[in-house]
Amino acid sequence: MCLILMSRISIKIPTRIDQKVVQPFKNLLVLDFEATCIQNKILKPQEIIEFPCLVVSTEDWQVKDAFHEYVKPRVNPELSEFCTELTGIMQETIEDEENFPQVFDKFNQWIDEGEYFRDKTESTFVTCGNWDLKVMLRQQCELENIPVPEYMKEWIDIKRTFYAATNYYPRSLKDMLRHFNMEFQGRSHCGIDDTHNLVRIIQMLAIKHKASFVIPEKLEWDFSE
Numbered sequence: 001m002c003l004i005l006m007s008r009i010s011i012k013i014p015t016r017i018d019q020k021v022v023q024p025f026k027n028l029l030v031l032d033f034e035a036t037c038i039q040n041k042i043l044k045p046q047e048i049i050e051f052p053c054l055v056v057s058t059e060d061w062q063v064k065d066a067f068h069e070y071v072k073p074r075v076n077p078e079l080s081e082f083c084t085e086l087t088g089i090m091q092e093t094i095e096d097e098e099n100f101p102q103v104f105d106k107f108n109q110w111i112d113e114g115e116y117f118r119d120k121t122e123s124t125f126v127t128c129g130n131w132d133l134k135v136m137l138r139q140q141c142e143l144e145n146i147p148v149p150e151y152m153k154e155w156i157d158i159k160r161t162f163y164a165a166t167n168y169y170p171r172s173l174k175d176m177l178r179h180f181n182m183e184f185q186g187r188s189h190c191g192i193d194d195t196h197n198l199v200r201i202i203q204m205l206a207i208k209h210k211a212s213f214v215i216p217e218k219l220e221w222d223f224s225e
Contacts, residue, residue, distance in 0.1 A: 021210045023058040027116055027123040028156070028202060028213060030054045032194040033132045034089065036073050039082035047073035048140050049094055050087065050191035051103055054199055055116065055123075058213070061203045067110050068192050072097040075143070087189045101144050108149065117151040124215060125155035128173050128198060154215050158198060158205075165211035176201045 034050035037043055048071050055065035072094045073079075079091050097103070116123040127133055133155050141148050162176055163169040170176040173194060177184055182200060186193030205211035 021206070021212050023206075023212065024214055025121060025124050026058060027064075028056045028058060029116065029123055029125045030056060030195045030198050030202065031125050031127055031132055032191050032198065033136050034087045034189065034191040035136055036076055036079065037083045037086065038080045043076065045075055045139060045143050046136065047071070047075060047143070048100055048136060049073055049079070049083075049089055051107065052192040052195045053107070054195045055114065056126075056199055056202060058206070061206055063199060065114060067107055069103045069106060070094045070097045071100050071103045074099050087191075088187050089190075099144075100140055101146060104141075104144075104146065111151070123151075124213075125152065126158050126198065126202065126213065127155055128158055128194070130155075130157055156213055156215055158201065160216065161205060161211050161213055162201070165205050165209040173197060173201070180204050 031053045033048050035046040035048050037046065051067070051069045051071055053067040054063050056062070057064050070089065070093055079089065079094070084090055111117060125133060133152055137152060138148060140146075158176075159170055162179075166179065168179060170179060174184055174188070177197065177200075180201070182204070184197055185200070186196060188194070202213075206213070
């Protein structure tokens, strides 16, 4: 079962370097959805079933806040055996949880209370690839007839940042960890564990490789379609 808490993930901060890179954002919101799925087929629609987000301060690279909710899918409320095996999320885990609109309201309230987007330099999202915000969130919001918030239409793909800092383009989260000789901590495809491991990669990139976390100048997607 995917219930790893923040205190159970050991995040070792690399040794600091003297030169400090000026970061364009005060906070990085690390996000990694898990969604409904079936084996060897494309499930339509996919629905978000785990919604984790960790806030990392670019001042000290520590996690300072967290949002984590499970979501009960509406169209396909019964999880497949394959989905449970992949994510560790059991039917009883999501059975009494709220549907996406209610969980998304909680998330946006959490964003407002933290004032994470009070100005353009406050925060941005970080994901591993573009699927979470370019594909999954957009599809989920269309399904529920909910507008995508403006602050979720831009993000940093950590794979691009990784390439810019190391000259190596990674295939996956685990590939980035292997490149740094780091072991995955927790359960793979558990959203909250994936986000914690992404934080470890962010810390290594920022402190050891002096990476700058910037949004690409030209976005390759259009939410006006």
